[in-house]
Amino acid sequence: MDGFGSRAEDRFLIEAIGDLQTSPDGAVAAFVRQEMDLEGNESRTSIWVVPTDGSEAPRRLTGGRGDRNPRWSPAGDRIAFLSDRAGKPQLYVIDVAGGEARRVETDANPAQPPRWSPDGSRIAFVAQVEVPPEGPRHPGEPESLRPKKDGGKDPGGPRIRVIADYDYRFDGRGFFDDRYAHVHVVAVDGATDGAAADGDPPAEGGSEGKRPTRERRLTEGRFTHDEPCWLPDGRTLLVRAHRERGLNLEGAADIWQVDADGGTPITCFLPWDGVIQSGPQVSPDGRHVAFTGMKHGAPHWVQPAGLWVVPLEAPSADARLAAARDLTAGLDRPVGGSIPCEIRYGMLTRAFEWRGGDRLRFLCGNEGRALLHEVGIHGGAAEPIPTVHELPAGPGASAAARSAAAAVTAALAGTPPRQAPTANSGAAAAARTVPDLPVIATFSGDAGLAGGPARPEQIFARGRRLTAFNAAAEAAALPVERFRVTSEPGWSVDGWLMRPADYMPGRRYPTILSIHGGPTGAYGDTYSFTFQAMARQGYAVLYCNPRGSTTYGERFQSGVVGDWGGGDYRDIMACVDHAIALGVADPERLGVTGWSYGGYMTSWIITQTDRFKAAVAGALISNLVTLYGVSDIGIRSLEHLVGGPAFENEEAYMARSAIRHAARIRTPTLILHGDADMRCPLDQAEQLFTALQRRGVPSAMVRYPGEYHGLQKPRHLHDRLARTLGWFDHWLKR
Numbered sequence: 101m102d103g104f105g106s107r108a109e110d111r112f113l114i115e116a117i118g119d120l121q122t123s124p125d126g127a128v129a130a131f132v133r134q135e136m137d138l139e140g141n142e143s144r145t146s147i148w149v150v151p152t153d154g155s156e157a158p159r160r161l162t163g164g165r166g167d168r169n170p171r172w173s174p175a176g177d178r179i180a181f182l183s184d185r186a187g188k189p190q191l192y193v194i195d196v197a198g199g200e201a202r203r204v205e206t207d208a209n210p211a212q213p214p215r216w217s218p219d220g221s222r223i224a225f226v227a228q229v230e231v232p233p234e235g236p237r238h239p240g241e242p243e244s245l246r247p248k249k250d251g252g253k254d255p256g257g258p259r260i261r262v263i264a265d266y267d268y269r270f271d272g273r274g275f276f277d278d279r280y281a282h283v284h285v286v287a288v289d290g291a292t293d294g295a296a297a298d299g300d301p302p303a304e305g306g307s308e309g310k311r312p313t314r315e316r317r318l319t320e321g322r323f324t325h326d327e328p329c330w331l332p333d334g335r336t337l338l339v340r341a342h343r344e345r346g347l348n349l350e351g352a353a354d355i356w357q358v359d360a361d362g363g364t365p366i367t368c369f370l371p372w373d374g375v376i377q378s379g380p381q382v383s384p385d386g387r388h389v390a391f392t393g394m395k396h397g398a399p400h401w402v403q404p405a406g407l408w409v410v411p412l413e414a415p416s417a418d419a420r421l422a423a424a425r426d427l428t429a430g431l432d433r434p435v436g437g438s439i440p441c442e443i444r445y446g447m448l449t450r451a452f453e454w455r456g457g458d459r460l461r462f463l464c465g466n467e468g469r470a471l472l473h474e475v476g477i478h479g480g481a482a483e484p485i486p487t488v489h490e491l492p493a494g495p496g497a498s499a500a501a502r503s504a505a506a507a508v509t510a511a512l513a514g515t516p517p518r519q520a521p522t523a524n525s526g527a528a529a530a531a532r533t534v535p536d537l538p539v540i541a542t543f544s545g546d547a548g549l550a551g552g553p554a555r556p557e558q559i560f561a562r563g564r565r566l567t568a569f570n571a572a573a574e575a576a577a578l579p580v581e582r583f584r585v586t587s588e589p590g591w592s593v594d595g596w597l598m599r600p601a602d603y604m605p606g607r608r609y610p611t612i613l614s615i616h617g618g619p620t621g622a623y624g625d626t627y628s629f630t631f632q633a634m635a636r637q638g639y640a641v642l643y644c645n646p647r648g649s650t651t652y653g654e655r656f657q658s659g660v661v662g663d664w665g666g667g668d669y670r671d672i673m674a675c676v677d678h679a680i681a682l683g684v685a686d687p688e689r690l691g692v693t694g695w696s697y698g699g700y701m702t703s704w705i706i707t708q709t710d711r712f713k714a715a716v717a718g719a720l721i722s723n724l725v726t727l728y729g730v731s732d733i734g735i736r737s738l739e740h741l742v743g744g745p746a747f748e749n750e751e752a753y754m755a756r757s758a759i760r761h762a763a764r765i766r767t768p769t770l771i772l773h774g775d776a777d778m779r780c781p782l783d784q785a786e787q788l789f790t791a792l793q794r795r796g797v798p799s800a801m802v803r804y805p806g807e808y809h810g811l812q813k814p815r816h817l818h819d820r821l822a823r824t825l826g827w828f829d830h831w832l833k834r
Contacts (some may be wrong), residue, residue, distance in 0.1 A: 102173050102197070103257050103601070103636060104572050104573055104575070104576035104578050105576055105577075105578075105629065105632040105633050105636045106636040106637070106685075107210045107633075107819055108633060108821040108822040108825065109818065110137060110573075110629070111136075111185070111629045111633070111815055111817065111818065111821065112136045112137070112138040112818070113351070113573070114138075114443055114537065114570050114573050114629060115133055115134060115135050115569045116133070116443050116444050116445040116569060117131050117132065117133050117134070117538055117539075117540065117567065117569065118131065118132055118134070118444055118445030118538075119131060119132045119168065119169065119170065119446055119447055120444050120540060121170050121171060121172060121443065121615065122152065122172075123172050123196075124172060124174060124176045124562045125176055125613050126152060127151060127152055127153070127176075128149050128150070128151055128152065128176075128196065129151075129152055129540055130147060130148070130149050130161070130170040130172065130179055130568070131148055131149075131150075131170070132146070132147060132148075132167070132168050132169075132445050132446070133145065133146055133147075133148050133160075133445075133542060133569070134445040135198050136817075137282050137550070138813045138814045138815065138816060138818055140352070140814075141813055141815045141825070142165070142175050142813075142814065143168055143812075143814065144165045144166075145164075145165070145166060145168050145323070145445070146160055146161075146162050146163060146164065146167050146180055146788075147160075147161045147162040147167050147168075147179065148160050148161060148667065149196065150540060150567065151566075152542050152566070153542075153564075154542070154564040154565075154566055156189060157461070158540075158566065158567055161179070161194060161196060161198070162181070162182045162183070162201060164184070164185040164201075164297075165185065166182075166183050166185060166189075166279070166531070167181055167183045167185070167186030167192075168181060168183070168446070169181055169182045169212075169213035169214065170180050170371075171213055171214050171215065171216060171732070172216070173193075173214055173220045174217075174218055174219065174220045175220055176196070176637075177196055177197075178193050178194065178195055178196060178214065178220075178290075179193070179313075180192070180193050180214040180216060180223055180279075180618050181192055181193075181194070181198060181201075182214070183201070183215070185584075185634055186203065188208065188209050189209040189210050189211065190203055190204075190206065190210070191206055191223065191286070192204065193203040193288060193533075193647070193812075197270065199455065199709055200218065203759065204286055204288060204433050204782045205286075205315075205710070205780050205795055206225070206227070206284065206286050207315060208225075208227030208228075208229060208282075208284055208315070208317070209227055209228070209673035210225040210226065210227050210284075211225075211226055211227055211281065212225065212226040212326060212327075213225075215328050215329065215330060216288075216670040217285075217330050217334050217335075217360070218328075218330055218333075218334045219330055219334050220288065221287065221288060221289065222285050222286065222287055222288060222334075222360070223285070223286055223288055224283060224285050224318075224327065224328040224330065224337055224360075225283075225284055225285075225286070225328075226282065226284070226285065226326050226327075226328065227281070227282065227284055228279040228280065228281055229279060229280060229281075229282045230277070230278050230279050230281070231245070231278055231282075231320075231321065231322050232246070232247035232248075232278055233247070233322065235455075237262045237264045238262065241262070245260075245439070246823075247278060247302050249528075249617050252526050252754050259277065261275060261277065261294055261340065261544060265345075266347055266735065267348070269732055269778055270608065270778065270807045271731050271732050271778035271779040271808045271809045272778075272809065273669070274776075274778075274809070275780060277653040278322070280321070280323060280324050280350045281324040281325055281326050281336065282317055282318070282319045282320070282323055282324075282325055283318045283319045283325050283328045284316065284317050284318065285315070285316050285318060285319070285337075285360055286316075287315075288313040288315035289314075293548055294766065298588070299819055300792075301605060314420070316361075316457070317362075318337070318358045318359070318360065318362055318366075318463060319339065319341070319356075319358060319366060320366075321343065322345075323342065323343045324341060324342070325339045325340070325341040326339065326340055326341070327339060327354070327379065327380065327610050329379070329380045329381060329382055329389075330382070331382055331386065331412075332346075332358075332725055333383065335357070335359065335360050335361065336359060336360060337357070337358050337360055338355050338356070338357055338358075338369055338382070338389065339355070339356050339357075339358060339512055340353050340354075340355060340356075340358050340376050340379070340380070340391075340778040341353060341354065342354065343356070343366075346552075346742070347405065347735070349611065349735060349736055349739065350375060350396055350697075350736075351375045351736060352372070352373075352396075353372065353376045353393075354368055354370060354372050354376075355368075355369045355370040355371075355372065355373065355376065355380055355389070355391070356368055359367040361497070361635075365661070367417075368417050369389075369420070370389075370410060370417055370418060370420050370424070371418070371419070371421055371613055372393070372494065373395055373396055373397075373816065374393055374394050374395035374396045375393045375394055375396075375405075375419055376392070377391075377392045377393045377394075377405045377436065377451070377735050378391065378393075378395040378436055378450070378451045379391025379392055379393075379451075380451075380510045381450075381454060381661070382412065382435070382459050383412075383454050383456075383457045383458075384456060385456075385457030386412060386458060387409045387411065387412055387413060388409050388410065388411055388412055388457070388477060389409070389410050389412055390407065390408065390452065390454065390460055390473075391408055391410045392405045392406065392407055392408070392435045392436050392451050392452060392462075393405055393408060396404055396558065401659075402620065402658040402661060402740070402741075403652075403654055403658040404431070404432060404433055404434040404435070404653070404657070405426045405434050405435050405436060405652055406424065406426040406427070406429060406431075406435055407426070407427045407435045407452055407460060407462055407475065408424055408426050408427070409425055409427060409430045409460070410423055410424045410425075411423050416448075417485070417697035418489040418741050420754065421640065423516070425477075427460065427473065427475045427477065428462075428473075429829075430465075431464065431473075432653040433465060433466050433471075433651065433653065434464065434465050434650055434651065435452060435462050435463075435464060436450060436451025436462060436463055436464075436702060437451060437475060438627050439465060439468060439469065439470055439550070439622060439623075439624030439625070440447050440616070440621055440623075440624075441538075441624075441625045441627060441628070442625075442626075442627070442628045442629055442630060443627055443628075443629060444538065450793075451463065455474065455612035456530050458476055458477050458478060459474055459475065459476050459477065459478065460474070460475055461473070461474045462474075462475075465622065465624075465650060465651035466651055467594060467645075467650055467651055467652055468582075468622055468623060468624035468625065468645055469624055469625060469651075470624070483497035496502060498532045502732050504600070522668045528659070533580065533581075533625065534577045534578070534579045534580070534623050535575055535577065535580060535583075535626055535627045537570045537573055537577075537627050538627075539565055539566070539568065540565075540566045540567045541564060541565045541566055541567075542564045542566065542713065544593040547794055560581050569660055573627075573629070576632075576812070577632060578598060578599075578629065578632055578635050578636070579598070579599075579602055580596050580597065580598045580625075581596065581597050581598075581599075582594065582595070582596050582625065583595050583596070583597065584673055585678045585679060586674070587647075587667070587670055587671040587673045587674040588667070588670060589661070590669065591647060591656075591667065593644055593646055593647070593674060593739055593825060594644060594645045594677040595642065595643065595644035595645070595677060595678065595679075596623060596625075596641065596642070596643050596644065596680055597633075597640065597641070597642055597682070597683060597684065598631055598632075598635045598641040598642075599635065599640055600635050600636075600638050600639060600640055601635050601636045601638075602638065603640075603684075605683075605736070606683070608683065608684065608685065608689075609638065609639065609640045609684060609686055609689075610640070610641055610686055610689035610690075610691065610698075610828070610832040610833060611639060611640040611641070611684070611685035611686060611689065611690065611691065612639050612640070612641050612689055612692070612693060612828060613642045613643070613672070613675075613676060613692045613693070614630075614631070614641065614642070614643045614690045614692075614693055614694060614698070615643070615672065615692070615694030615697070615698035615701045615702060616643070616645070616649070616692070616694070616697070616698055617695055617696035617697045617698050618648060618649065618650070618692070618696070618697045619648035619649070619664070619697045620648060620649065620650045620657055621644075621649065621653045621697065622645050622649045622650045622652075622661075623643045623644065623645055623649075624651075630821055633821060633825065634825065634828075635824055635828070638833070639685050639691075639828070639832075640679065640685055642673065642675060642676065642679050642685065644672060644675040646660075646668040646669075646671035646672050646673055646675075647659030647660055647667050648660025648667050648668050648669075660686050660741065661740065661741055661743075662743050662752075664700070664704075664724075664756045665704045665708070665756045666756075667702070668701070669701070669704065669705065669708065672701070672705070673709075676690065676711070680807065687711070688713070689713060689832045690711055690712045690713060690832075691712060691713065691714045691715065691716070691828045691831070691832050692705055692706070692712045692714075692715050693715065693716040693717070693718070694717065694718065695718040695719050695826060696718070696719045696721075696779070696809065697719075697721070698718070699717045699718045699719050699720030699721060700720060700721035700722075700758070700780075702715050702716070702717040702718075702720065703717050703720050703721070703758035703769075703788055704756070704758050705723050706758075706766075706769060707758050707761035707762065707764045707765055708761070708764075710766055710767065712767050712831075713765045713767065713768070713831050713832055714767065714768050714769075714770075714827060714828055714831035714832055715768070715769045715770070716769070716770045716771075716824045716827055716828070717769060717770070717771065717772070717785075717788070718771075718772040718773070718779055718820070719727070719772070719773055719774065719779070719780050719809055719810075720771065720773070720780065720784055720785055720788065721757075721758075721780050721784050722741060722755060722757060722758045722759045722762075722784045722785070722787050722788035723754075723756055723757045723758075723783075723784060723787050723792075724738065724746065724753040724754070724757045725746045725750055725753045726783060726784070727780065727781075727784060728745070728746035728747075728753065729746070730780065730781045730783060731778070731779055731780065732778040732779055733779065738753075742756070758788060759787050759788060759791060762788065762791035762792070762795065763791075763795065765792060765795065766793070766796055766797060767797070768797065768798035768799065768831050769788075769792055769797065769798075769799045770799070770800050770801075770802070770821055770827045771785045771788065771789050771799065771800070771801040771802065772802045772823070772824075773802070773803055773804070774803075774804045774806075774807030774808055774809060774810075774811060775803040775804060775806070775807065776805075776807055776808050777808055777809045778808060778809065779808070780809060782803065783802045785801055785803075786801070802819070803814045804819070
């Protein structure tokens with residue numbers, strides 16, 4: 101069928117936005133806009149600003165190709181950001197009124213968003229620093245083979261990697277090579293145009309002709325530090341770090357305190373017995389510190405993160421720990437949880453934020469939707485904001501940003517799903533909606549109506565939409581209907597069905613089942629170009645949240661622990677049966693696909709049933725035993741989700757591995773995999789492909805060069821979608 105979305109190439113006409121940041125007075129919103137160039141095989145990001153009162157159209161502030169992470173100065177007159185315009189990550193500052201960005205010279209390459217000091221004179225940032233070990237890396241290592249402390253390079257080609265710690269690589273980053281994240285501070289008044297002037301004195305320890313940077317590294321050691329946060333005095337920062345050697349299976353971290361002038365050693369601010377996911381953030385009155393995380397107990401892979409607060413003035417670290425309170429203990433939903441989506445740029449916004457000195461506002465994922473909540477620090481349960489019970493769960497649904505006045509809140513969210521007529525399918529179906537792409541909008545904070553809280557569409561009616569970058573894609577978006585099925589007693593599962601663009605009641609259609617990653621991921625009421633393209637090619641598209649999915653509470657999320665391919669498989673099949681019962685899905689023309697855990701489940705499904713006539717498995721898992729030893733998070737995730745070390749529980753691991761049951765596979769299968777994947781390494785694809793070839797099952801394997809677990813290059817993204825559609829066309833439309 102013709103129209104926007106009928107070609108795989110149309111994906112690259114859609115622009116993503118994200119990283120929404122509002123000015124201190126709430127009058128202006130800054131955000132990142134991403135454009136993808138298929139022909140040039142690159143993405144370009146720039147920073148834009150828009151008044152929150154809608155008085156002006158969005159204005160492009162920067163023109164670089166890799167501008168990102170905008171952060172407002174305390175006075176609201178400047179924005180600090182990171183950019184690759186000099187060929188490597190560097191820190192820049194630009195006046196909001198316009199003009200050229202000025203580079204703040206740093207020796208290190210910033211790797212996380214900049215953080216302004218309270219007086220606006222300095223910026224803290226995190227950068228990777230090489231920290232050679234003090235002694236031998238393993239017993240008996242000759243001194244001549246140890247890393248050179250003067251920074252000299254190893255002679256004769258690529259470096260020899262000596263690995264003595266479990267944490268030595270991470271997907272998307274690569275090998276650590278003795279590099280650790282450390283916190284730096286630089287004076288902003290040293291901002292330059294990026295060129296050293298003649299006659300400038302060399303920096304201390306630097307070389308002739310190099311401008312002094314006024315940069316200081318605040319943390320030391322072979323540990324990772326991140327998320328620096330300034331205290332109100334402007335002399336101290338809090339950082340998140342795990343400063344113990346050895347296996348850190350739980351992902352534990354503490355909060356540490358460092359002197360911004362580097363005069364005193366780092367000290368522990370909060371010795372946390374658990375995981376800190378985001379934060380810390382200090383309240384505007386400087387009396388409390390908030391962060392999200394959980395204490396050790398239930399595996400953190402399935403335990404929803406809570407919103408914690410500790411008093412800053414407590415006399416000691418132990419006293420702060422004793423006084424720490426989980427403000428969302430009764431919520432049973434993940435704080436900061438957003439609904440993943442296909443069209444987005446990076447992290448959409450922060451997980452939570454302070455509203456004055458005694459209240460916090462945060463995003464909460466609930467049953468595939470995004471909820472905005474508020475809670476006080478002095479008691480009372482966390483509750484949905486009275487006038488905004490449920491923000492439209494668009495791809496960018498997020499916690500609100502600071503507001504110019506109490507009545508207006510700037511937020512990044514999808515526009516309200518447009519109601520679509522229910523198809524006359526002869527069976528009861530949920531209301532059909534058209535999920536829109538992310539926009540920036542303002543919402544009225546006092547939009548309550550007589551008779552109860554306002555509905556989302558009423559909130560929007562009293563607010564204002566500020567951006568409209570993807571009008572063609574929005575206008576062409578096809579509706580989707582949400583349903584709920586009972587898989588087994590006690591287990592209800594949400595699903596979504598998108599009918600083909602040319603749908604005619606009474607006719608059955610080839611249907612593609614898509615399975616999300618995780619298993620602690622989730623689908624929701626969000627826009628997906630992939631699903632839109634499939635529907636425009638004549639497919640019904642089916643997707644669901646089986647047990648193990650997030651946003652449904654700890655019990656539901658724990659339902660997959662020790663039971664991969666069990667209850668979750670039955671939940672998915674119940675949704676397939678529902679689509680068939682509706683008279684939409686053709687049981688003789690079913691396809692299945694997924695990425696990551698979705699690739700695992702795709703591989704598992706074709707060993708358990710012949711119902712599917714074609715499969716496309718991406719970034720798959722086929723052998724849980726070998727995954728345990730080769731994945732960057734294998735030990736951490738699989739010991740929780742499968743049960744114990746693989747070498748002590750091999751049978752349990754193999755029993756739920758597709759490779760054990762590969763002799764049953766008859767489904768033609770296409771395998772897609774990044775060849776640099778460190779989360780689900782390439783050997784997982786190769787094992788299954790070898791088995792398929794040995795069995796004579798129609799199969800092919802596609803390797804994307806240089807790609808980690810998630811594909812990034814536009815040509816590779818295009819290839820994945822076009823090749824997937826071609827595979828299904830061949831096997832399901834003949």
